Amino acid sequence: MIYYMAAAFLIAIGIYALMLKKNMIKMVIGLSLMDSGVNLLLISLGYINGGTAPILLNGVKPQEVVDPLPQALVLTNVVIGVSVTALALSVIIRVYKHYKTLNSDKVRDMKW
Amino acid sequence: MILTIAVAILILMMMVFAVYSVETKDLLYAVVGTMAVSLIVSILFYVLQAPDVAMAEAAIGAGISTAVFVIAIKKTERYEHD
Amino acid sequence: MIKKSIALILIAILFVAIFFTLANDLPFGDNRTTTGVSDKYIYHGVNDTGASNLVTAIVVNYRGFDTLGEVTVLFVAATGVGAVLYNMGRPAGKKRKKTEASLIVRTGSRILFPMMLLFGAYIFVHGHLTPGGGFQGGAVIATAFLFKYVSDTRYHIDHNKFTATESVVGMTFALVGIMGLLLTGYFLFNFLPNGSPGELLSAGIIPIIYVAIGIKVGAELTGILDNMMEVEQ
Numbered sequence: 467m468i469y470y471m472a473a474a475f476l477i478a479i480g481i482y483a484l485m486l487k488k489n490m491i492k493m494v495i496g497l498s499l500m501d502s503g504v505n506l507l508l509i510s511l512g513y514i515n516g517g518t519a520p521i522l523l524n525g526v527k528p529q530e531v532v533d534p535l536p537q538a539l540v541l542t543n544v545v546i547g548v549s550v551t552a553l554a555l556s557v558i559i560r561v562y563k564h565y566k567t568l569n570s571d572k573v574r575d576m577k578w
Numbered sequence: 579m580i581l582t583i584a585v586a587i588l589i590l591m592m593m594v595f596a597v598y599s600v601e602t603k604d605l606l607y608a609v610v611g612t613m614a615v616s617l618i619v620s621i622l623f624y625v626l627q628a629p630d631v632a633m634a635e636a637a638i639g640a641g642i643s644t645a646v647f648v649i650a651i652k653k654t655e656r657y658e659h660d
Numbered sequence: 661m662i663k664k665s666i667a668l669i670l671i672a673i674l675f676v677a678i679f680f681t682l683a684n685d686l687p688f689g690d691n692r693t694t695t696g697v698s699d700k701y702i703y704h705g706v707n708d709t710g711a712s713n714l715v716t717a718i719v720v721n722y723r724g725f726d727t728l729g730e731v732t733v734l735f736v737a738a739t740g741v742g743a744v745l746y747n748m749g750r751p752a753g754k755k756r757k758k759t760e761a762s763l764i765v766r767t768g769s770r771i772l773f774p775m776m777l778l779f780g781a782y783i784f785v786h787g788h789l790t791p792g793g794g795f796q797g798g799a800v801i802a803t804a805f806l807f808k809y810v811s812d813t814r815y816h817i818d819h820n821k822f823t824a825t826e827s828v829v830g831m832t833f834a835l836v837g838i839m840g841l842l843l844t845g846y847f848l849f850n851f852l853p854n855g856s857p858g859e860l861l862s863a864g865i866i867p868i869i870y871v872a873i874g875i876k877v878g879a880e881l882t883g884i885l886d887n888m889m890e891v892e893q
Contacts, residue, residue: 468582469622470682472589476596476615478675483600485667489658491605491650495612498643499596502619505635507682509628515689519627520702520714521791523858528702531714532627535698538718542730544634545795545877548643549737552884555650556744559891562654563748569659629791630715633783637799642881645806649888 469510476503488569490558494551501547505540512536585625592618603658609647616640710854710863711788719793720866720873724848727869728833731876735830738880741887749890761811769811776804784874788863794870798877805882809889817886826879829872836865836872 476499483496512533518526520534558568565573592615599611616639623632686692693699701718709717719727784797808815840849848865855862 467683467688468586468589469626470679470688472592472622474675474678474682475593477678478671479596479600481674482667482671485671486664487600489605491647491654492600492608492658495599495608495647498612498639499599499615502615502635502639505631506619506622509623509626509631510688511686511692512628513626513689514691514693517627519629519791521629521712522706522714523712523789531702533693533698534701534705534714534718535696537628537631537715538723540628540631541634541715541719541793541795542727544631544638545799546730546733548638548646548881549734549884551643552646552888553737553740553744555646556741556888559650559653559888560744560748568654630713630793630796633792633796634799637796637803641803642799642806642885645885646888649885653888653891 469506469513473503473507473510476500476506488571490561490568490570491555493570494554494558497554498547498551501543505543508536508540508543581625585622588618588621605651605656605658606648609644609651612647613640613644616643706857709850709866710857711866712857713788713790713793716788716793716866716870717863720787720869721850721864724837724869727873728837728848731830731833731873734877734880735826738883738887741884745887745891748892760813765811769807773804773808776807777801780804780874780878784870785867786860787870787874788866789858789860794873795877797874798879799881801874801878802881802885805878806885809885816890817882819883819886822879822883826876826883829875829879832872833869833876836868840865 480496480498480500480503483499484493487493487496512535514532516530517532518530520531520537522528522531561573562568567573595611595614595618599608599615602608602611616635620632620635620639623629623635693702701714701722705714705717705722706712709721711717711721780797780800782797783792783800784794787793787797805817837848840851841847843849843851850864850866852864854864857863861867
């Protein structure tokens with residue numbers, strides 16, 4: 467139960483950073499925190515009380531392992547997350563070279 | 579029981595680091611806070627019996643991701659202005 | 661100020677909604693594997709694939725096509741970083757930083773670099789037996805190259821060799837899939853014998869694909885780091 471609280475807290479604080487912060491690197495940090503929160507949420511959904519890791523060696527029975535499916539999904543999500551972060555940050559570097567600011571309000575072309 | 583208390587302390591620390599990394603004006607400190615969150619999340623993955631994901635999060639979230647952020651801050655600016 | 665308080669109230673509502681929905685509908689620690697597809701993976705995974713690590717069995721064998729798409733996403737992101745940062749590199753021969761790294765860092769990197777590469781290779785070769793696999797091993801390899809960058813201000817990788825390596829291992833992945841299509845009729849189907857679970861040479865095509873993924877992820881993450889580091893300030 468405490469894991470759900472941690473995951474919900476990370477998602478909420480990520481959305482807070484995305485909504486209220488003006489600095490673009492701060493926004494990407496919020497996105498990264500939200501990523502961790504979603505991963506934690508999926509993994510804690512797959513946990514079973516008293517289960518062991520899903521590696522069937524040394525006499526571990528199939529009845530006593532935790533759910534391996536969320537772990538496989540999260541494994542790919544972690545790698546995707548870092549590549550998205552790198553792409554966002556390189557766009558920010560490009561924007562900084564042009565406008566000399568990280569404040570998203572001062573970047574004229576991002577207003578609408 | 580001891581494990582539950584340890585996990586509770588870890589989650590409390592994680593919340594403090596998350597708030598700190600969102601609220602501080604120095605972006606380099608914020609990135610270190612994010613790295614601490616990633617590291618604690620990877621310990622939680624291990625406690626939740628997901629060693630594969632714990633390994634990936636420790637190597638990628640706390641290693642490569644932090645390096646990418648630090649490089650980006652070095653190429654732009656370090657302090658957040660209002 | 662009013663904007664901020666409205667946003668904070670909305671986020672608090674969101675937090676409470678997420679938490680209580682989860683706590684009511686999906687109690688923590690309940691056994692949900694009997695209702696979904698996980699049951700098949702847990703009970704038949706070792707017999708079907710020969711891999712004792714079920715996460716590897718799902719990622720590479722049952723959902724191998726998914727993983728091919730994921731590697732493509734990673735490749736597109738690496739290409740995108742290169743394209744966005746095009747023409748921003750430093751002039752040839754110029755140092756990246758003004759100060760050299762200290763003697764301890766340089767000596768330590770010389771000693772630790774081969775060991776880190778070996779550790780990464782160990783992780784992805786044993787992906788079907790122990791925790792770990794291509795993604796984790798690739799990340800460790802990229803960290804080794806990052807360490808090399810930190811210790812030496814003139815060090816940079818040869819992009820042509822890295823691109824060639826990446827293409828070869830990416831094509832290996834696709835070729836294994838096409839061979840499955842030709843020999844058994846399904847793309848990425850296991851056409852090699854499963855062997856006995858727990859041995860290094862078992863689990864059919866899983867070790868081949870995971871080695872390919874490990875080298876590919878390592879090369880791509882190193883390429884991303886190199887592209888971002890070479891930007892002139």
